[in-house]
Amino acid sequence: DIQLTQSPSFLSASVGDRVTITCRASQDINSYLAWYQQKPGKAPKLLIYAASALQSGVPSRFSGSGSGTDFTLTISSLQPEDFATYYCQQVNNYPFTFGPGTKLIIK
Amino acid sequence: QITLKESGPTLVKPTQTLTLTCTFSGFSLSNSGVGVGWIRQPPGKALEWLALIYWNDDKHSSPSLKSRLTITKDTSKNQVVLTMTNMDPVDTATYYCARLFYYDSSGYYVDYWGQGTLVTVSS
Numbered sequence: 685d686i687q688l689t690q691s692p693s694f695l696s697a698s699v700g701d702r703v704t705i706t707c708r709a710s711q712d713i714n715s716y717l718a719w720y721q722q723k724p725g726k727a728p729k730l731l732i733y734a735a736s737a738l739q740s741g742v743p744s745r746f747s748g749s750g751s752g753t754d755f756t757l758t759i760s761s762l763q764p765e766d767f768a769t770y771y772c773q774q775v776n777n778y779p780f781t782f783g784p785g786t787k788l789i790i791k
Numbered sequence: 792q793i794t795l796k797e798s799g800p801t802l803v804k805p806t807q808t809l810t811l812t813c814t815f816s817g818f819s820l821s822n823s824g825v826g827v828g829w830i831r832q833p834p835g836k837a838l839e840w841l842a843l844i845y846w847n848d849d850k851h852s853s854p855s856l857k858s859r860l861t862i863t864k865d866t867s868k869n870q871v872v873l874t875m876t877n878m879d880p881v882d883t884a885t886y887y888c889a890r891l892f893y894y895d896s897s898g899y900y901v902d903y904w905g906q907g908t909l910v911t912v913s914s
Contacts (some may be wrong), residue, residue: 685854716898720838727887727904728838734897771838775898778851780828782838 686710686774688783696791701762705786707755707772716776719748719757722785723768731770732757762788793817795827795888795905802911803878809910813871813888820846820866824893827871828901829862831884839884843891844871880912 687710697703707717715735720728730739732748735755745760759766767790772783799811811829818825828843842852842862852860861874871888885907891899 718900720901722838727889727907728901729904730900730902733894733900733902737894737897739902773838773840773901775900779840779853780843781840782830784837 685779686713686777686781688772688774688781690770690772690783690786693784693786695786695788697762697788698791699762699764703759703762703788705757705770705788707750707757707783709753709755709774712752713774713776715751716774717748717750717755718773718775719746720771720773721766721768722771728771764790793890793903795890795903797886797888797905797908799886799908799910801909802913804914805879805912807878809873809875809878809882811873811875811886811888811908811910813873813905815869815871815888815890818890820844820864820869820871822846826891826899827864828889828891829871829873830887830889830901831882832887832907833881833884836884841875841886842873845891878912883910883912885909 689708691706717735719732722728736748747758769785769787795815826845829841844850844862859876864871887907888905889901890903892902
C-alpha cells in the first residue's frame with residue numbers, strides 16, 4: 685500500500701491567515717491526489733483533485749500543488765467555515781489510501 | 792441531483808457478518824467512468840478505504856481486509872452491497888459509500904458521499 689503522511693497533524697490559525705498543509709506519499713503517485721475537507725459529524729467534501737484542480741463550487745481561496753511524492757493544500761485567507769479536518773488521498777494505486785488528517789483549529 | 796444512502800444494522804455482534812447496502816440516485820453504475828466505493832472511519836480517527844466496484848464490474852478491495860470483504864452491484868436497483876465477515880469491535884466505525892467519477896485523464900475521484908452509517912460491534 686502507498687502510505688501518506690500529513691503535516692502538521694494540528695494547525696492553529698486565525699481568520700484571514702494563509703495556511704499550508706503538506707501531504708507526502710511513500711512512492712511516486714504522479715498527480716493522482718485529492719484533498720478533502722471534513723467537518724464534525726459530516727461526510728468529507730472534495731476540494732481538489734488531480735493535485736491542483738479545483739472541484740466545482742469550491743472557493744478559489746483553496747489551491748493545491750505538487751506532483752510525485754510531495755503535495756500541498758493552501759488556503760489563502762482562512763474563513764470561519766474553513767476550520768475542519770483535511771485529508772489527502774492518493775488514487776494512483778489500489779487501495780486508494782488516505783492520509784491521517786490535519787485538524788485546523790481556531791487560534 | 793446525486794445522492795447516496797447507506798443502510799444496514801447499527802449493531803452487530805462479534806464474529807457476525809455485516810451487510811451494508813448503498814442505494815444511490817442521480818447516476819447509473821452502468822455508465823462508463825463511474826464507480827461506487829466504501830470507506831469507513833472509526834470514531835475520532837482517520838478515513839480508511841475498504842473497497843470499490845466500477846461500472847464494468849471491476850472490483851478492488853483493501854488487501855488488509857480482502858479476505859473479509861465482498862462487494863457487488865445491482866445496476867437495476869441502483870445499489871451496491873458490501874459484506875464484511877467476522878466482525879470485531881475494532882470494526883466499529885461510520886461506514887460511508889461514495890461515488891467515484893473519472894475526471895478526464897486525471898483518474899477516479901470521490902465526488903459524492905453518503906451521510907454515513909455508524910456500525911457498532913459489541914456483544
